[in-house]
Amino acid sequence: MRRLIPAILLTFFSGVGGAMEADIQEWETESGSRVLFVERHELPIIDIRLAFDAGSARDDGQAGLARMTSNLLLEGTSDRNAGEIAREFERYGARASTDSGRDTGQVSVRALSEAERLDPVIDNMADVIAHADFPGHAVDRVRQQMLLGLQQAESSASSLAEKAFARAIYGDHPYASPPGGTLESVEAIDRQAVVDFHQRYYTASNATISIVGDLDRARAEEIAERLSAALPEGQPPASLPEVELPEAPQTVRIPFEAGQTHVIIGQPSVRQGSDAYYPLYLGNHILGGGGLTSILAERMREERGLSYSSSSRITSGARRGRFQMSTQVRNDALGEALGVMRDSLDELRDEGPSAERLDASKRNITGGFPLQLDSNRDLLGYVTSIGFHDLPHDYLQRFVDRIDSLGGDDVRSALQAHLDPARSVTVLVGPEATINGVE
Amino acid sequence: MTARNAIFALIPALMAAPVAAQSDSEVTEFTLDNGMQVLVREDHRAPVVVSQVWYRVGSSYEGRGNTGLSHLFEHMMFKGTEAYPEGEFSEIISREGGRLNAFTGRDFSAYFEIMAADRLPIALELEADRMANLQIDSEALATEREVVLEERRLRTEDRPEGRFGERYAAIANPGTGYAHPIIGWADDVAGLTVDDLEGWYQQWYTPSNATLVVAGDVEPEAVHALAREYFGDIPGREVPAVHDPENLDPPGERRLVYRDGQARVPQLRMGYEVPSFATADNSRDPYALLMLATILDGGDGARLSETLVRGSGVAAAAGAGYNPMVRLDGEFSLFGVPADGDVAAVEQALREEIRRLQRQPVSEEELERARSQLLADHLFELDSVFYQAMQLGMLETTGAGWETLDAFEQNVRALSAEDLQAAARRYLRPDMLTVGVMQPAEREDEA
Numbered sequence: 001m002r003r004l005i006p007a008i009l010l011t012f013f014s015g016v017g018g019a020m021e022a023d024i025q026e027w028e029t030e031s032g033s034r035v036l037f038v039e040r041h042e043l044p045i046i047d048i049r050l051a052f053d054a055g056s057a058r059d060d061g062q063a064g065l066a067r068m069t070s071n072l073l074l075e076g077t078s079d080r081n082a083g084e085i086a087r088e089f090e091r092y093g094a095r096a097s098t099d100s101g102r103d104t105g106q107v108s109v110r111a112l113s114e115a116e117r118l119d120p121v122i123d124n125m126a127d128v129i130a131h132a133d134f135p136g137h138a139v140d141r142v143r144q145q146m147l148l149g150l151q152q153a154e155s156s157a158s159s160l161a162e163k164a165f166a167r168a169i170y171g172d173h174p175y176a177s178p179p180g181g182t183l184e185s186v187e188a189i190d191r192q193a194v195v196d197f198h199q200r201y202y203t204a205s206n207a208t209i210s211i212v213g214d215l216d217r218a219r220a221e222e223i224a225e226r227l228s229a230a231l232p233e234g235q236p237p238a239s240l241p242e243v244e245l246p247e248a249p250q251t252v253r254i255p256f257e258a259g260q261t262h263v264i265i266g267q268p269s270v271r272q273g274s275d276a277y278y279p280l281y282l283g284n285h286i287l288g289g290g291g292l293t294s295i296l297a298e299r300m301r302e303e304r305g306l307s308y309s310s311s312s313r314i315t316s317g318a319r320r321g322r323f324q325m326s327t328q329v330r331n332d333a334l335g336e337a338l339g340v341m342r343d344s345l346d347e348l349r350d351e352g353p354s355a356e357r358l359d360a361s362k363r364n365i366t367g368g369f370p371l372q373l374d375s376n377r378d379l380l381g382y383v384t385s386i387g388f389h390d391l392p393h394d395y396l397q398r399f400v401d402r403i404d405s406l407g408g409d410d411v412r413s414a415l416q417a418h419l420d421p422a423r424s425v426t427v428l429v430g431p432e433a434t435i436n437g438v439e
Numbered sequence: 440m441t442a443r444n445a446i447f448a449l450i451p452a453l454m455a456a457p458v459a460a461q462s463d464s465e466v467t468e469f470t471l472d473n474g475m476q477v478l479v480r481e482d483h484r485a486p487v488v489v490s491q492v493w494y495r496v497g498s499s500y501e502g503r504g505n506t507g508l509s510h511l512f513e514h515m516m517f518k519g520t521e522a523y524p525e526g527e528f529s530e531i532i533s534r535e536g537g538r539l540n541a542f543t544g545r546d547f548s549a550y551f552e553i554m555a556a557d558r559l560p561i562a563l564e565l566e567a568d569r570m571a572n573l574q575i576d577s578e579a580l581a582t583e584r585e586v587v588l589e590e591r592r593l594r595t596e597d598r599p600e601g602r603f604g605e606r607y608a609a610i611a612n613p614g615t616g617y618a619h620p621i622i623g624w625a626d627d628v629a630g631l632t633v634d635d636l637e638g639w640y641q642q643w644y645t646p647s648n649a650t651l652v653v654a655g656d657v658e659p660e661a662v663h664a665l666a667r668e669y670f671g672d673i674p675g676r677e678v679p680a681v682h683d684p685e686n687l688d689p690p691g692e693r694r695l696v697y698r699d700g701q702a703r704v705p706q707l708r709m710g711y712e713v714p715s716f717a718t719a720d721n722s723r724d725p726y727a728l729l730m731l732a733t734i735l736d737g738g739d740g741a742r743l744s745e746t747l748v749r750g751s752g753v754a755a756a757a758g759a760g761y762n763p764m765v766r767l768d769g770e771f772s773l774f775g776v777p778a779d780g781d782v783a784a785v786e787q788a789l790r791e792e793i794r795r796l797q798r799q800p801v802s803e804e805e806l807e808r809a810r811s812q813l814l815a816d817h818l819f820e821l822d823s824v825f826y827q828a829m830q831l832g833m834l835e836t837t838g839a840g841w842e843t844l845d846a847f848e849q850n851v852r853a854l855s856a857e858d859l860q861a862a863a864r865r866y867l868r869p870d871m872l873t874v875g876v877m878q879p880a881e882r883e884d885e886a
Contacts, residue, residue: 040484042484043818043821043822044818045818045819045822074739082739082749083739083740083744083745083749084740085740086738086739086740086741086744087740087808088740089738089740090737090738090740090808090811090812091808091811092811092815093811093814093815093816093818094815095738095815095816095819110819112815112818138749141748141749141752141755141778144755144778145755145756145778148704148755148776148778151703151704152703154703155599155701155702155703156598157597257700257701258592258596258597259592259596259597260589260592260593260597290533291529291533291538291539292517292529292533292539293526293529293530293533298526301586302525302526302582303582304582305581305582305583305584305586305589306589307586307589308586308587308589308590308593309590309593328589328592328593329589330588330589330592359534360530360533360534363533363534363535363536364533364534364536364537365536366536367534367535367536367537367555367558368537368555369536370485370486370487370536370555370556371487371536371537371538371553371554373485374485374487374655374824375484375485375823375824376822377823
């Protein structure tokens with residue numbers, strides 16, 4: 001028995017305030033950096049991000065090199081040390097940080113827009129990226145921090161599972177390299193390697209600059225020009241190789257004493273810009289990407305109480321991203337959980353989604369459109385991604401339209417074409433007897 | 440949103456919880472006839488609304504025997520009513536393009552939806568329905584108990600940091616409701632019954648014990664009308680008086696040495712029991728403590744990074760934090776990870792930093808930098824509609840009151856270097872201190 005909820009009944013919700021449409025302006029700096037800018041004056045804040053094609057995919061055999069370079073960027077210039085640099089941001093209330101993943105290395109700053117506070121922050125940022133100097137003592141310290149982090153991660157089942165999964169699905173591809181490196185590889189990275197990496201990849205022609213916030217176009221141009229000019233011009237790096245798909249199904253077992261076994265099942269997905277991404281995204285939403293109403297959450301959690309968290313996700317990058325189902329279950333229920341997860345995927349792939357599930361997921365994705373860009377921070381991530389992956393400015397709107405146009409058959413064919421059980425990798429992290437007791 | 444019922448302890452207790460929105464924050468307050476409080480925070484940047492229903496009940500309202508009850512109950516709030524049987528709440532919100540979740544803290548239980556702004560009535564109707572008409576049956580409880588026990592394994596039992604944190608809290612909060620974990624002790628969770636849950640529902644889930652917080656692209660009067668329409672007819676019951684234990688004062692210095700078979704890296708936690716917004720005799724003291732945490736760890740340029748991480752290099756990481764948004768006394772926290780395993784050296788260095796705060800006033804430059812950081816962070820928080828609503832809910836359910844926001848800037852600006860020194864002397868005392876060390880088991884010799 002369900003009461004009908006009146007869909008839209010309020011005339012007094014006047015719809016004040018425009019939708020946060022991302023009115024993106026784009027240009028290129030003199031030295032060849034792509035700039036994306038969104039003007040937003042509601043809050044007196046400015047976000048700036050420089051994204052370089054300088055992620056772990058560029059480690060070139062020295063796993064952890066991109067991350068170490070990123071971790072060292074704010075650690076010193078020829079005439080200022082890390083503390084002085086940090087305090088020069090903090091004095092004006094600004095927050096500066098660096099970050100790196102598989103595709104990109106990023107430098108971000110959030111600052112107040114008031115000129116007296118913003119100007120010195122931009123000066124500081126330009127100086128740091130132009131003259132990062134990687135002092136030897138800072139290299140030693142950051143290396144030691146990364147090694148401790150890696151040691152700590154050895155006692156985390158989820159981290160062990162994630163690393164094993166990436167290694168298994170990406171094989172020889174640079175994406176297989178763990179962004180944080182390994183104990184052996186990080187130990188071996190020296191200052192010269194960091195200096196060379198920085199010189200090669202942190203260049204103007206390899207940078208996407210995103211600016212969101214309380215400033216006008218002229219000011220944004222000036223800031224972008226300033227930051228870009230601080231970088232050597234450089235060359236964009238060669239394209240990454242294609243990801244080869246795993247040739248056979250594989251199960252990786254990692255012994256770990258715990259009450260639960262961590263499970264990841266999946267394989268490489270598709271790259272950014274692939275047409276198959278849309279039906280795969282929708283299929284994943286139905287399977288395990290849609291929160292509590294998805295198939296995995298219902299069957300694993302609501303119906304059987306097998307796990308707290310059972311979900312799936314799909315990503316895409318400069319090269320193939322990943323599709324993965326993940327859960328953690330008490331050891332004696334591992335066999336049952338694996339059965340439920342695999343059967344759920346097989347069923348969706350063979351039969352396609354029911355009309356109700358298809359409709360519900362489409363409505364969630366399209367109706368949730370405004371939620372995607374409701375903060376300056378979200379906008380910054382969005383435009384960075386658009387710039388880095390060379391996507392159209394109205395990507396989100398197009399995305400929603402594409403999802404809306406899909407039928408159950410589209411989802412089924414995409415799952416059949418791209419999620420081949422013969423290429424599926426399973427990772428199990430749990431007690432030896434448990435993980436050896438299942439297929 | 441991958442999982443509902445995110446436990447609130449996950450908000451890093453060790454980070455200085457920045458407080459409050461800017462002083463010209465526009466909050467409108469209403470009270471319905473049945474006692475339900477309604478707070479509206481307008482933010483018209485995007486056509487989005489965040490709706491949160493906060494109940495003044497959380498794990499600190501429990502005792503041994505029923506620990507974990509608030510959290511398990513929060514899970515059961517998704518199990519359906521007569522009008523909307525299990526699963527329908529989530530399905531409706533999802534179909535309308537929304538997201539939903541819930542979380543339990545030591546001082547509150549909260550339920551939220553994030554939706555396109557014109558869908559607010561849907562969220563409110565569903566929340567009102569489960570405030571009054573929840574059905575709790577034993578079968579659903581049996582399944583959900585398993586889910587919660589899995590959650591406990593995931594967050595606590597299978598992680599060295601989780602095992603350490605639980606042991607630390609037990610000795611750092613002697614005799615108060617903060618001593619036990621939010622998710623509860625496993626044996627208590629295993630023993631909770633339908634009657635326990637029914638009782639909790641009757642006792643705490645009533646309009647007079649609830650605050651509706653709505654933030655986003657809405658008009659206050661419209662929200663008021665909707666709140667009246669959906670919640671107005673639910674009868675308000677009287678909520679039992681809460682008798683919170685007084686903290687032992689002073690409890691004396693305590694030390695935990697915990698050896699963990701799976702830990703690879705030693706860790707140190709130190710915590711001083713200090714007042715919160717709600718318990719402070721002098722309303723400026725919490726701000727002084729916030730400033731002290733910022734002086735120590737407002738960023739990479741602050742004292743702990745400068746001295747312990749880069750200077751002596753004794754720590755690979757070190758930090759400080761203080762969250763004044765708690766109902767009972769709070770904690771001024773320090774942590775450190777030794778660079779080469781020497782925990783004692785890190786402890787000495789952290790104690791020395793505390794003594795330094797007590798010995799001499801901070802410099803004008805440091806004071807001004809810390810002030811700038813706190814005020815800027817406080818402004819940056821306005822970028823998140825969700826967090827704006829969270830702050831209001833936390834301030835209300837911890838007894839500080841949402842008006843605390845309005846005084847933030849003025850209080851931060853009013854503090855002098857001498858005020859900070861006085862607060863450090865008054866509160867950061869050994870007899871209020873807990874020291875916790877986690878050692879990898881194979882390093883027993885170094886304890």
